[in-house]
Amino acid sequence: MNLFNLTGKRALITGGTHGLGQAMAEGLASAGAELVITGTTPSKMNEAIVYYTSKGYKAKGYIFDVTNETDAAKYIDIITEELGNIDILVNNAGIIKRELAITMPISDFRKVIDVDLVGPFIMSQLVAKQMIERREGKIINICSMMSELGRNSVSAYAAAKGGLKMLTQNLATEWAKYNIQVNGIGPGYFATSQTEPIRVDGHPFNEFIINRTPAARWGNPEDLAGAAVFLASKASDFVNGQVVYVDGGILATIGKPSNEE
Template sequence: MKLFDLTGKIALVTGGTHGLGMAMAKGLAGAGAELVINDIDTGRLETAVEEYKSHGFKASGYLFDVTDEKAVVEAVSKIESEIGGIDILVNNAGIIQRTPAIEMEPADFRKVIDVDLVAPFIMAKTVAKGMISRGGGKIINICSMMSELGRDTVSAYASAKGGLKMLTRNLATEWAKHNIQINGIGPGYFATSQTAPIRVDGHPFNEFIIGRTPAGRWGDPEDLAGTAVFLSSKASDFVNGQVVYVDGGILATIGKPSNEQ
């Protein structure tokens, strides 16, 4: 199990205050990593840090906007001064706006791109400088099935996540020589507080997801922990520029006829 041991490693998880980000962060902490989490909301940040500490994890919170390069540079410098060099970066912070493309304002489109694509670039660029000087590190970009597929009303999100997949590959191409592995995780449909209203029995989308997913269920946030640990650990030292889709098999199939049991 030494291959997966993260003891002594410092992991920065952006947006690691709730949902899938928190599930992955708990997985990293459970493998021994010290957590540093970020958010733009003070209350949410403080609540999350207490949640981690209640499980016996070592965790600190830093308030900054991942789209603001000046703020990111200052925050990363402060983290490395107060906590230590960042060994693992998980670019998890993101937003989605569901608006038909014909109705979407360019300003709203740009906002999604800024948070979901430009911010991971800013974070990776800033953190990688320290990783290069220390001889290596791990960067995980949280992609999406929308890195591969289209869907109604999410043109900006899909554009950003498709771009994030290619950013992952390009950064791997540039930084592999520095012993930095940059990979992505593409979550499928997960049972979170955000999806709770559409996961009730009889809801058309709930039935669609269960029928469309070969595993026959929504993902549990904890299903992401193992992949996050793998891509953060020595076990993935020769894995680079890849996106691992944790989706219960959705992308492996075109689905089944509606009358098939």
């Protein structure tokens, strides 16, 4: 399927050292892409690069903070000089701080907005400059179901992810004429190391997610690979400003009573 072939393409994945970012990076690499991984923790970066190369993927890592526009610009120049142009950008780096809105420190609110919304804008702006020159490029923003829904204790995260959805649409509007597609992926609830403590049988939240999800299970990280490859490939050349929700059907339904099969 040549439509999905990423051979010869270079994909930059922010926060691609673990979790869902790593799963999407592996999906892109399996389709032929060369990986450029960014992160902020050297030990995680070393582990990730060892993992990718052990799989036979071509990968290189760079340590910098995507919210620092000066450092980000410097490293984009370094990456371009050392490896070449960036064909695919996946804005995956993000954080969440769980705190009720009434008691959340303003500094924490600002930090979440900075990482989850301002960071993707900085990276998109930098990478789009070279994409515009080439008249080709793919940008994938990792949104969330919180781009559509509210939930207790995640006001900053939901505000950032809702903003990221609208940023996706606005960048698509401005850059489509340069043959740049800007889209998003909205993951549902996934089985990762972060959710492991609440995925045990009998845990109330585990039961809630199983009951709330029509697919009746948590997502596996590799479930995101297909959406990432699609939005990074020629198969999506006329898809722009969209968010693909990979959530097992949660957003499609109001849910069901806990005693209903």
